[in-house]
Amino acid sequence: MAAKIRQKSDAPDASDRVSRIREGVTAAILEHRLLPGTKLGEDEIGEIYGASRTLVRTALQQLAHEGIVNIEKNRGAFVARPTPGDAREVFEARRLIEPTIVDRACEAVSAAWLDRLGQHLTEEREAELRGDARASVRLSGEFHKLVAEMSGHSIYLGFLKELIARSSLIILLYRRHDTPACGTDHHAEIVTAIRKRDKQAARAQMLSHLNEIEAELFLKDPAADDTRLADVLGA
Amino acid sequence: MAAKIRQKSDAPDASDRVSRIREGVTAAILEHRLLPGTKLGEDEIGEIYGASRTLVRTALQQLAHEGIVNIEKNRGAFVARPTPGDAREVFEARRLIEPTIVDRACEAVSAAWLDRLGQHLTEEREAELRGDARASVRLSGEFHKLVAEMSGHSIYLGFLKELIARSSLIILLYRRHDTPACGTDHHAEIVTAIRKRDKQAARAQMLSHLNEIEAELFLKDPAADDTRLADVLGA
DNA sequence: TGTGCTCGGATTGTATAAAGTTTCGCCTGT
DNA sequence: ACAGGCGAAACTTTATACAATCCGAGCACA
Numbered sequence: 001m002a003a004k005i006r007q008k009s010d011a012p013d014a015s016d017r018v019s020r021i022r023e024g025v026t027a028a029i030l031e032h033r034l035l036p037g038t039k040l041g042e043d044e045i046g047e048i049y050g051a052s053r054t055l056v057r058t059a060l061q062q063l064a065h066e067g068i069v070n071i072e073k074n075r076g077a078f079v080a081r082p083t084p085g086d087a088r089e090v091f092e093a094r095r096l097i098e099p100t101i102v103d104r105a106c107e108a109v110s111a112a113w114l115d116r117l118g119q120h121l122t123e124e125r126e127a128e129l130r131g132d133a134r135a136s137v138r139l140s141g142e143f144h145k146l147v148a149e150m151s152g153h154s155i156y157l158g159f160l161k162e163l164i165a166r167s168s169l170i171i172l173l174y175r176r177h178d179t180p181a182c183g184t185d186h187h188a189e190i191v192t193a194i195r196k197r198d199k200q201a202a203r204a205q206m207l208s209h210l211n212e213i214e215a216e217l218f219l220k221d222p223a224a225d226d227t228r229l230a231d232v233l234g235a
Numbered sequence: 236m237a238a239k240i241r242q243k244s245d246a247p248d249a250s251d252r253v254s255r256i257r258e259g260v261t262a263a264i265l266e267h268r269l270l271p272g273t274k275l276g277e278d279e280i281g282e283i284y285g286a287s288r289t290l291v292r293t294a295l296q297q298l299a300h301e302g303i304v305n306i307e308k309n310r311g312a313f314v315a316r317p318t319p320g321d322a323r324e325v326f327e328a329r330r331l332i333e334p335t336i337v338d339r340a341c342e343a344v345s346a347a348w349l350d351r352l353g354q355h356l357t358e359e360r361e362a363e364l365r366g367d368a369r370a371s372v373r374l375s376g377e378f379h380k381l382v383a384e385m386s387g388h389s390i391y392l393g394f395l396k397e398l399i400a401r402s403s404l405i406i407l408l409y410r411r412h413d414t415p416a417c418g419t420d421h422h423a424e425i426v427t428a429i430r431k432r433d434k435q436a437a438r439a440q441m442l443s444h445l446n447e448i449e450a451e452l453f454l455k456d457p458a459a460d461d462t463r464l465a466d467v468l469g470a
Numbered sequence: 471t472g473t474g475c476t477c478g479g480a481t482t483g484t485a486t487a488a489a490g491t492t493t494c495g496c497c498t499g500t
Numbered sequence: 501a502c503a504g505g506c507g508a509a510a511c512t513t514t515a516t517a518c519a520a521t522c523c524g525a526g527c528a529c530a
Contacts, residue, residue: 016308017514022245041481041482042481043480043481050507051514052514053482053516054514054515054516055480055513055515056511056516057483058296059443061293061296061297062296063299065297065300065317067479073251073482073483074481074482074483074521074522075481075482075521075522076482081518086389089389089390089391091386093388093390093391093394094522096331096332096335097331100331109510120502145358153324153327153328154324155324155325155328156324156328159328159394163390211510213487240502246505276512277511277512278511280482286484287485287486288485289483289484289485290483290485290488291483292512292513293528307492308491308512309491309492309511309512309513310491310492310493310511310512310514311511311512332500471518471530472530473528473529474527474528474529474530475527475528475529476525476527476528476529477524477525477526478523478524478525478526478528479522479523479524479525479530480521480522480523480524481520481521481522481523482519482520482521482522483518483519483520483521484517484518484519484520485516485517485518485519486515486516486517486518487514487515487517487529488513488514488515488516489512489513489514489515490511490512490513490514491510491511491512492509492510492511492512493502493508493509493510493511493515494507494508494509494510495503495506495507495508495509496505496506496507496508497505497506497507498503498504498505498506499502499504499505500501500502500503500504500511
C-alpha cells in the first residue's frame with residue numbers, strides 16, 4: 001500500500017466538489033455561456049452539481065474574490081459586469097505584469113514547454129478554423145495562463161488568472177468587432193520569441209498584443225450616472 | 236427619511252461580522268501576535284467573536300485566498316508559513332508593482348493626500364519612539380497600502396494588500412537583525428519625492444527601500460527537505 | 471387611472487445538527 | 501521495554517432547519 005503523500009491543500013485541480021463547481025462556473029463565464037448580470041442562484045447551481053448550498057456558497061465566494069462574480073447582500077450572486085474603468089485597470093495591470101512573465105518564460109524554455117506551447121497553438125488554430133467561438137475564447141485566455149505557468153512564479157500566475165478571467169468578461173462586454181478575442185498569430189509570434197529566448201522581442205510582442213486587444217474595445221465613459229436616463233430615453 | 240443609497244457590497248469596512256473577524260485575525264497576524272503555524276480553530280475564534288463557525292469559516296476562507304492562512308483538508312486553518320521561495324516571489328512582485336504605484340501616486344498628489352501621508356509618518360515615528368514594535372510593524376505595512384490607495388488603482392491595491400500581508404509574515408520569519416521592519420526614513424524620503432511629483436525619484440526610492448528590506452532577510456534555501464531534520468537535530 | 475401600501479412567495483443569511491476524518495492515548499503482544 | 505494497533509475524543513466537513521430580507525402582485529384609495 002503506497003504511503004499517502006501529503007498533497008498541497010491548494011492543489012489547482014483538487015478533485016473536491018467545491019473545485020468542480022468553481023471550475024464549471026468559471027468555464028461557463030470564460031466561454032461566454034454565462035453573460036454579465038446573470039443571476040447565479042444557490043439552489044439552481046446546487047441542483048446542477050448535486051451539491052448542497054453550503055458548497056455552492058463556498059465556490060461563489062471564491063469566484064467573488066477573483067472578481068468575476070459579484071455578491072450583493074441579501075440578493076445573491078451575479079456574473080460581474082466590469083465597468084469601463086475596471087477594464088482600463090485590468091489592461092494596465094496586464095501591461096505591467098505580462099511582459100515580465102514572458103521575460104521569465106524565456107529563461108524557463110525547454111523542449112517540454114515548447115511542446116506544450118506548440119500543441120496549444122495547434123488547438124487554437126483548430127478551434128478558429130471550425131468556427132468554435134467558445135473554445136477560441138477559452139483557449140485564448142489559456143495561452144496567457146500557460147505562459148504564466150511557464151514563468152514558474154506562482155504569485156504572478158495567481159494574479160494573471162484573475163486578470164484573464166476579468167478580461168474575458170470585458171471583451172464580451174466592450175468588443176467592437178467580431179474579431180477573434182486574441183489573434184492566434186500574435187500568440188505564435190510570442191512563442192517564436194520565447195523559443196529564441198529573445199526577451200526583448202517577447203516583451204515587445206506581448207505588449208503590442210495587449211495593446212491591440214484593448215484597442216479593439218470601446219470603453220465608453222458613463223460621464224454621469226444621472227444623465228444616462230435622459231440620454232438613453234431621449235431618442 | 237433619507238433614501239437608502241445602495242452601498243457597494245464589498246465596502247472595505249462593511250460592518251458585517253465576517254469582516255470584523257477577518258480584520259481582527261489579519262491585524263493579529265500583521266502585528267505578529269499570531270505566529271506562523273498557529274492553529275486557528277473554528278470554535279476558538281467563534282467564541283472570541285461571538286459568532287458561529289459558519290461565519291468564522293467564511294472569514295478563514297477569505298484569508299486563505301489572501302495567502303496568509305493555509306487551510307489543510309480535514310485538519311483546519313493555520314497561519315501561513317511562507318517558504319524562502321515564496322518570499323523571493325513576493326518581493327519580486329513588489330519590486331514590479333510598487334514603483335508603478337508610486338508613479339501613479341505622484342499624479343494623484345493633493346493637499347488632502349499629503350496630509351494623510353504626513354500624519355501617517357508622524358504615527359510611525361511615534362510608535363517607533365515609544366518602542367511599540369507591534370504598531371510599528373502594522374504601520375509600516377499600512378504606509379505602502381496608503382500609497383496604493385492614493386494611486387487610485389483598485390486592482391493594484393488589492394494585489395498589494397495581499398503582498399503586504401505576506402511580507403509581514405516573511406519578515407517575521409526571516410529577518411536577520413532586529414532592525415525596524417520598514418525604516419521610517421525611507422518612507423519619509425518616498426513621501427518627499429511624491430510631494431515634489433518627482434516620479435523618477437519616487438520609483439527609485441521605493442525600489443531601493445524594497446531592496447533594503449529584502450537584503451535584511453536571510454532566505455536560506457532548504458536544499459532538500461529530507462536533510463533538514465538531521466541539520467536541525469544534529470547539534 | 472395612477473400611486474402607494476401590504477401581504478405572500480422566494481431567496482439568502484445564520485445557526486445547529488449529523489457524518490466523516492484525523493489524532494492521540496491506551497493497551498496488548500512480543 | 502517497546503512497537504504496533506485499536507478506540508475514543510476532538511475537530512472539520514457537509515447537510516439541513518430556521519430566521520431575516522427582498523421583490524412583486526394585488527388591492528385600496530386619491
